[in-house]
Amino acid sequence: MKKYFLIPIIVTLLFTVSCDDQLERFPVDSLVEETAYQSVSDLESGLRGAINSINRGGGQASLIAFNSIFTDNTRLGGDNGGQQLNLLNQILNSQTGDQGTWADRYNAINNFNRVLAGAAAITPGADETDAYNNVLAQCYAFRAYLHHDLLTYYAEDNMNPSALGVYYQNTVSTSDFPARQTVGEALTEIDNDLTLAASLIPASATDKNYVTADFITFLRARVALYSGDYNTAIANANTLIASYSLANQAQYTAMFNGDTDTTEVIFKFDNVQGNNSNIAFNWIFTGTGGNFIEMSTELFGLFQAGDVRRTVNVDPSSDPGASPPVLVIGKYPAGADTNYINDYKAMRLSEMYLVRAEANARKAAPDFAAAAADIAAIRSARFGSPQTVATYTSLNEAITSIKAESRLEFCFEAKRYIDIQRYKNILNEGIERDAPDCQGGIPCSLPVSSPKFIFPVPQAEINANPNMVQNSGY
Template sequence: MLTIERIMKKLYALLLGGGLLVSSSCSDFIDLTPTHSLSSTTVFGKLDDFEPVLNGTYASMRDLYAYGLFQSVMPDMMADNTLETTESLVNYKAVTDWTYAADQLRVAEVWRFSYLMINDANLILQNITQFESTNPQRANRFKGQALAIRGLMHFNLLRYYAPNFDRNSTAPGIPIKTTPVIELPGRATVKEVYDQIYKDLEAALPLLNDVDAAINTNTRRSRIDAATVNAILARVALYAKEYDRAITFATAAITARPLASRASFPGIWTDANADEVLFSIQFNPGEGGPALDVWSPATNRAQFDPSAELLSLYDAAKDVRYTSYFTPGASVPGSVNRATRVVSTKYQGKGTARDGAVNFKAFRTGEMYLIRAEARALSNRATEALADLNTLRAARIADFTPRTETGQALLDAIATERRKELWLEGHRWFDLKRTTRVVQRVSCRAGVVCNLPASSPKWAWPIPQNERLANPNIAQNEGY
């Protein structure tokens, strides 16, 4: 397994071809001494050289251990939104039944792959300074994206490996990596990790507002721009319970990308449009897809079904999300064996394709309304919170009559709407972790672990064993 230290030793040998494109199909790399070495000045001799490295980092986000599974649909698979079926290949049972351990592949690869992308960002940031005076706006475009990627990846790591999300927590978080040099850092506190995440994202924002060319278009949202950074900051602030900041950043993202209409909403999921998409991970044919381990369109294997409890929350006749996310099994070709079940077809493919190679929407305006609603409700701004919630519900549900929830009922309604709106978008496990810290799987099938109590140490993943063997400065989480 590659540790943080060994990543650095392999770095320049892997840079050619555009970023750290690494295989995740096996648990280890063969350490070969390269027949040549590359210096930073050789790799980054001109501004044009930053583009392929940045492109390679975005391509890496498609990996199974990034947004190809673990940062996309795995948080639903780990929680109460899905139930494992008899068709499961049980490839992820240790994760979805919370029996993970420090020496397991899945735990180690999520860690490793996130730090690989952080190192890509660090290489760009270390070498971009020499070009900032000659073409500042173009340099801003590369530097701003690299800072945002570094902040986002540290946040993604924090979500899995930290025991809590309290803004000023002195509990161990994760190692902070801000330079591509060989070092063996200990775990920073959760507070220190938040400090670094905010620092990176807030530094990226003015840079991405002063660039030489548009980073995205209205129909292509596969790069991080200023609107994306506001969305990332809104999510971070919600986790940190800094509600005023969450409101500010969510509002900026909403202004940049308004909610999709009910008519255009289904097209988001076939990539017919990018309405309300703030940032998506691009999957092309042959590059996998974000939800193939939930339901594979090509083979029609449903390894995880949406839970009956989740399905009962939707108005199947009026809620556009129900028909956009789910299909009755009898309507899916070749589904005789699951005709009475509901299939998760949210990520079926682009257009009419049935290959699962559809873009993963990492940040959407629907989430921003829910962030702002929750932050307002917890800031004694209930009227505004309810308005946000009703705006979202009216955009999704035909003939919706505004509701009048207050107090705890309002908070419960926001939580329910998050569950419905953000199905298979990387949130449910972490929403439970940051609030109730309880998983209760209803109608749980035989062979599936059904409940995870708040007291369980499994809410924080273990630090990978190989990392600890290579780095004596890094402490393990409690319970492992």
């Protein structure tokens, strides 16, 4: 059943009065942490509002759209009237080029911090302890999740603890002038928050629309991989792989085409009407029909017969034989809910197989056979029959294969840009579009050396904060 998130309204009315004692009182119509949250139930409502404030699936600023359109997974659609041309043309600038991610993530972080600040003034009853601790755990874990998003897109080098990272916002902030911390400092804060969350999360927290113990384990694996801690990545991936199963072909289809199967889902955003989270609207006119962004011909050509991912990702209305071909993105269809309101599966088990494969390939004593076995496991589930992958003989071979499998598995799920960014120096590959996918003046490539593999800090932030530093190249 869909859950309708309630957004808490937190407004502080500031005004000037002449009496000193009046300055020491909150006006009766003022809502701040001390007055907005007066019970554990209030905190739970605030938590739902904070989760709802995360831009994850829909809207033109979506990272799902960015990862597909900026890279090589899409091309200009037959019904394009100017939509998403900045992304197709790989335009990133300090004015608008970060897709609203900086403001969105820090706004959501501040919302979780407000809930935590409100919780500090509440003493739960004996029968409310689990609910109270769950709210705290959710806030700490989401705060870590959002800061890792910021590191992924804005840090100069996630593998270098001394590199310029982001500011870790762990208090309510309205007028601070923070300076960026190093990657290592931010990673320490993420680990601290995940440790707090793990210590507080009750055993009853099993709803996949919220943080669970498995959410924390998953995020630890992802953070460890991205920062080069391969043994930790493997250990956490092992825990989840032992507890979940990859979806078979029928389950995989139901997971996307009807939002009815969560066999391999570890965490998802439960989208509902009114959330502005219509994911398909990033590529198609969901009200009137028509495709302003289509699947790239290169990506379409990579899907093999028998692979359920071809059926799920290529809409039945597509016409590959047309000239030019019509390749409609079908991963988020109308039938999942009314008006294309699809859940966004932010954490799936298949990513843990890819995490483990990469970590085994990149650790000090590489295990290329284990890496190949994990790729074969994903392919076997998607083809519905045993698939084999030849053992890799080098890191380059392993990463090439892992990157290719991730492209098929997570196309249109906010992964492609991140993969290219993370692997570009190993493979010496930037973004390369096939000729049919860069018609109409669309650039065919983005070199490895481009600064656009890191987001710019918004100029508004630079102007407002004298301590903020811009990334190089902008």
